Amino acid sequence: MRIELYVLAAQYQLKSLFRLPAYWVPTVLFPVMLFAMFGSGGSGRSADYRMASFVVYGVIGVAFFQFGVSIAQDRESHWERYRRSLPGAAGPHLVSQLLSAVMFSLLAAAFVVIGALILSAPTVGMDQVLILLAVSLAVAVPFTLLGVALGYWTTPKSAVAVANLIYLPMAYLGGLWMPPNRLPGGVAELSLFTPTRHAGEIAWSVVGGRSVPGVSVFWLIGFSVGFGMLAFWGYQRDEKRRYA
Amino acid sequence: MIALVTAISAVAVTKNYGAVRAVSGLDLEIDAGEAICLLGPNGAGKSTTLNLALGLTKPDKGMVRIFDHPPNSFFARNITGYAAQDSDFPPNLTVREILKLVRRHYRRPTPMDGLIERFGLSALADRYTGGFSGGERRRLALALAFAGQARIVFLDEPTTGLDSSARNRFWSYAKTFTNSGGTLVLTTHHLDEIETVASRICLIDQGRIRLEGSVEQIRNRLGQRRVSFECEFPPDLSPVSKLTRNGQKWQFLSPDADELVRQLVQSRISFSNLEVRDVSLEDAIANLVSNKARPT
Numbered sequence: 001m002r003i004e005l006y007v008l009a010a011q012y013q014l015k016s017l018f019r020l021p022a023y024w025v026p027t028v029l030f031p032v033m034l035f036a037m038f039g040s041g042g043s044g045r046s047a048d049y050r051m052a053s054f055v056v057y058g059v060i061g062v063a064f065f066q067f068g069v070s071i072a073q074d075r076e077s078h079w080e081r082y083r084r085s086l087p088g089a090a091g092p093h094l095v096s097q098l099l100s101a102v103m104f105s106l107l108a109a110a111f112v113v114i115g116a117l118i119l120s121a122p123t124v125g126m127d128q129v130l131i132l133l134a135v136s137l138a139v140a141v142p143f144t145l146l147g148v149a150l151g152y153w154t155t156p157k158s159a160v161a162v163a164n165l166i167y168l169p170m171a172y173l174g175g176l177w178m179p180p181n182r183l184p185g186g187v188a189e190l191s192l193f194t195p196t197r198h199a200g201e202i203a204w205s206v207v208g209g210r211s212v213p214g215v216s217v218f219w220l221i222g223f224s225v226g227f228g229m230l231a232f233w234g235y236q237r238d239e240k241r242r243y244a
Numbered sequence: 245m246i247a248l249v250t251a252i253s254a255v256a257v258t259k260n261y262g263a264v265r266a267v268s269g270l271d272l273e274i275d276a277g278e279a280i281c282l283l284g285p286n287g288a289g290k291s292t293t294l295n296l297a298l299g300l301t302k303p304d305k306g307m308v309r310i311f312d313h314p315p316n317s318f319f320a321r322n323i324t325g326y327a328a329q330d331s332d333f334p335p336n337l338t339v340r341e342i343l344k345l346v347r348r349h350y351r352r353p354t355p356m357d358g359l360i361e362r363f364g365l366s367a368l369a370d371r372y373t374g375g376f377s378g379g380e381r382r383r384l385a386l387a388l389a390f391a392g393q394a395r396i397v398f399l400d401e402p403t404t405g406l407d408s409s410a411r412n413r414f415w416s417y418a419k420t421f422t423n424s425g426g427t428l429v430l431t432t433h434h435l436d437e438i439e440t441v442a443s444r445i446c447l448i449d450q451g452r453i454r455l456e457g458s459v460e461q462i463r464n465r466l467g468q469r470r471v472s473f474e475c476e477f478p479p480d481l482s483p484v485s486k487l488t489r490n491g492q493k494w495q496f497l498s499p500d501a502d503e504l505v506r507q508l509v510q511s512r513i514s515f516s517n518l519e520v521r522d523v524s525l526e527d528a529i530a531n532l533v534s535n536k537a538r539p540t
Binding site: 004005008009012015016017019020077078079081082084085086087088089243244 | 298299300301302318321322324326328330331332333334335336337341344345346348349350351372385388392
């Protein structure tokens with residue numbers, strides 16, 4: 001009986017997002033569009049790397065934006081307050097949020113892969129693509145936490161703007177739009193301190209057939225702890241203000 | 245013999261928001277089957293009292309129990325329904341979908357068709373809630389409050405924004421609900437709503453209960469009648485507990501209206517439109533509150 005609630009909550013969460021093209025068109029189609037403009041045309045190893053970059057860009061973008069913006073907006077809604085008065089509402093809500101983020105991430109990634117197959121000549125096999133998708137979801141964890149933090153520290157009106165202000169420079173600095181070695185001097189040094197760079201490093205190692213760089217994993221764990229603390233702090237502050 | 249079961253109990257509950265004392269030493273017992281109406285000025289602590297009983301906020305001191313369970317427990321939430329003062333809904337879901345989602349949270353959901361019909365949602369059932377008017381949102385919010393066959397339903401100003409037919413329909417359903425053992429806790433500013441629905445009144449001001457009793461009791465406690473007439477200037481009359489004037493129209497509240505009228509006639513001044521009526525609930529409450537507020 002509870003399982004039916006989980007299924008229904010997830011189903012309706014997906015339904016209501018799909019009924020909102022203003023949400024899913026940009027999140028699902030922007031990564032492949034940017035790929036077409038900046039990442040296509042290569043061949044061989046370089047085509048693989050570029051595809052991986054934009055897959056990661058799409059996946060972590062969905063994680064970051066969906067949680068950030070939806071938390072900021074829900075927080076102030078009457079519906080959210082009402083929902084909390086229902087029996088056992090927290091679990092189904094959280095699971096449906098996670099599930100829909102995974103769904104939309106994979107859709108965005110799938111479009112990039114299809115775009116790459118049409119517009120460039122990647123050499124990776126299907127098995128590597130599947131590993132890439134799984135790895136992208138894993139490296140999306142710190143960005144999900146950053147999104148949650150953003151949701152609690154911004155207002156509904158500012159959330160989208162702030163999210164763009166954080167995410168677009170991070171994607172650029174991290175070398176997801178152009179390879180890190182082509183970034184200008186000063187920027188290239190900054191690159192090593194961004195979570196996007198380390199997410200990229202891990203994805204590139206997967207399509208390059210290399211072993212995953214431990215340093216990058218370590219960095220991402222560090223970012224997860226930091227963003228997680230920021231998210232928890234914001235969550236507690238909001239709980240205290242609204243429901244204490 | 246019918247055993248009275250305590251549905252809601254609040255013992256010495258205090259709640260502060262920063263420096264503001266929202267609820268102050270509140271004691272309240274509500275039996276199953278009662279329809280209790282909380283009333284009082286804005287900011288008196290009515291909504292805070294509801295939030296405490298719903299487990300949406302925690303008391304600083306004291307204790308709230310729903311059938312002996314904490315208000316935020318699954319047990320309590322499974323048998324309570326709630327409609328807030330303001331409501332919004334996921335804009336891209338239909339009324340039917342929202343009802344279905346909320347019903348699924350409860351162990352014993354209310355059958356869908358009856359719910360849609362009872363709250364006048366048939367024509368709206370397959371529409372997205374995005375562009376709903378205030379009255380349409382209110383009808384859905386009320387339907388949701390009753391979607392889980394709740395034994396206790398909390399309604400914050402339930403009929404604000406409803407047209408008179410929807411309001412009457414809601415009132416008659418509210419009576420059916422309490423007659424079948426349901427407990428209703430509502431806040432309102434409409435005294436006609438209290439007279440129609442409530443079995444008990446609880447007047448809250450500055451976070452305290454100022455006055456409590458049945459509608460009858462509160463009327464009787466005042467024990468006064470209202471005498472009004474029009475004239476240039478009235479003679480000295482007694483006993484009078486309150487005198488108000490509106491142009492040429494004078495209105496007296498008196499514990500002995502007959503004596504007042506006798507004196508008026510004997511004074512031989514010219515007057516017109518003499519009326520003697522029971523006090524309205526509004527008068528009764530206003531009078532009792534001002535008496536209580538007066539320093540003794």
